Amino acid sequence: MKIYIDTFGCTFNQADSQIMAGLLKNNDWTLTDSPADADVIIMNTCYVKHPTEQKVINNIQKMKKHFPEIKLIITGCMVEIDPTKLERAAPDASWIGPHRIQSIPSIVRSVLEGEIVRSTGYSNESKVCLPKIRSNPLIHIIQICEGCDGACTYCCTRFARGPLQSYPSTMIKKEAEQAVAEGCREIQLTAQDSAAYGKDTGESLSSLMNKIADIDGEFRIRVGMMHPKSMIGDVEGIINAFKRDKLYKFLHIPIQSGSNIVLNEMNRCHTVEEFKSIISRFKEEIPEISISTDIIVGYPTEDDKAFSDTINLINEIKPDLLHISKYMHRPGTTSSNLEEIGYETMKKRSKELTNLKSEISLEKNLELVGTKQHVLVTGKGSKGGYVGRTDSYKTVIIESAEIGTFLDVIITDAKSTYLMGSINQ
Secondary structure, three states: OEEEEEEOOOHHHHHHHHHHHHHHHHOOOEEOOOHHHOOEEEEEEOOOOHHHHHHHHHHHHHHHHHOOOOEEEEEEHHHHHOHHHHHHHOOOOEEEOHHHHHHHHHHHHHHHOOOOOEEOOOOOOOOOOOOOOOOOOOEEEEEOEEOEOOOOOOOOHHHHHOEOEEOOHHHHHHHHHHHHHOOOOEEEEEOOOHHHOOOOOOOOHHHHHHHHHOOOOOOEEEEOOOOHHHHHHHHHHHHHHHOOOOEOOEEEOOOEOOOHHHHHHOOOOOOHHHHHHHHHHHHHHOOOOEEEEEEEEOOOOOOHHHHHHHHHHHHHHOOOEEEEEEOOOOOOOHHHHOOOOOHHHHHHHHHHHHHHHHHHHHHHHHOOOOOEEEEEEEEEOEOEOEEEEEOOOOEEEEOOOOOOOEEEEEEEEEOOOOEEEEEOO
16 A cells, blocks of 8 residues: 655644554555555645645645545645635545644554544644654654644744644754764754753753754754744853854744734734844854844735834844845734735835845856855755755755765855855865
8 A cells, every 4th residue: 555645834744744654554554655546645734825725725625636446545634724715726535633632543554444533632742752754764754742832923833833832852852863874964953842842841942952962973954943042041052052063053033024013913012122132142142153034024014014013123233134025914813804015015125135145146156156165965956956054054055076075165156046066075
């Protein structure tokens, strides 16, 4: 019997799919890269944004149309967030909530016997040290906690992932040690809010980072997104952990708006000044740090002044990466009771911010032309060459390299989204 897994969304969702693949393989199921060859299709959904929701629903309809005889199992955030729409889209499908993926082998057996299974709700089961099938054999994703302790007005993901549940650092380190022993060169620590790690158990992200950095071997650690409010009590500890050689000098810290008024209405629980203070401390202590942040354009209460504040903030901090989302109502959120901003205003603001993003990214990357960078080669490029990551997690395209090696590379050119380099002889 063959299983096809289709995954949408974030690194955390990718890890869920890798766990399901590992559990199924350990139960003697065969995984296939083609839905046409499958007996069961598992679709792991994301629901964070409206465009992704549409992609998910379109893909459900496509699978039902082209493979009507194949059993369909829907997993991921859509299951918990919008069961009404899911019932309309896939009434004959089985569902598994994000907290129930450990049951995937028994659920697949039941589905193949003709049952429709609906397994939902929260669970305290840990997702650490479960078998995984990595999409890239060099990169291992570890979920350090699930859920969050926030209540942002626009976010529906928290309805799917639930309250904060941190996993034991001893188990996380054990999984990382095993991955390194198996040849992994990059460990990705992921969560809905990495900085919230341990707030429910008495541990801390900085302590966890140090424990993983203590593991013997030549590898890099990428820490996932950190909410500013969760960092405030441990900024210096996190900075000191980032100084360790094995840590990518890469900070993903979403701000969402440059206006304190809008941040308050979003219930972000931090100010622009606190965000800037964190950025400032990182740049003082780790000058080479790459900064990534997120902006929601067109939150319902964002007026021209608030958007101008956002533009000014981005011009001031000059992030290396900027993720831009156009605001749209999400199911069950507080902000969905507000009136959305007009399409033309949204389009104009998004275009202005996107243009600024490209200008800053290119400016930052051009500063690296002619420099020598230490690069981990992680795979082949989609358009040729090889893809690597600098110590600051910048993407570098190299014409010729051996995957899995660390190289000294001279940066020869720069685009807004990547660097080009040649091996330093």
